[in-house]
Amino acid sequence: MYSKIKKSIQIVKQCFCKDKYGITLEEGERIVNTITKIFKFEAAHQLSEYDGKCNQLHGHSYKLEIEIDADIKINSLSEKAPKGMICDFAKLKKYVKENIINKLDHSYLNDTIDNPTAENLIDFIVYEFNTHCIQSPLVRVRLYETDTCYAEWRKE
């Protein structure tokens, strides 16, 4: 059993050890074409036009997934990525925090967005992300309002 596991580890290693096994992936030959970073923030809202529970003032713990295209650089992320990376996750984190999360976290969303449904929040997030880019690398934004409900935007 152990030797079987060891053998499968060896096979996995062969796929990724370029020097030892002669696999050389040049820039542009990478098979991974997007990366995703997940963010969390807390915020309050009130949907006064909605006939249901959400017309009361209440809060959510939002989860936000930001997926970016490997081939397009964001302005502030445009320096060459570290070897083997599409984009440094730390830089993507800083960019999204500065331009989006800091505007929403622990806020009353109605002060920033009219009728702040998950769908309208995504419109705001995509707009804010793209405002700071010459050519936007955004390919997908998914926003969870609860563990079981999310809205999603995808680049066409």
Ligand SMILES: [Zn+2]
């Ligand atoms: Zn709500």
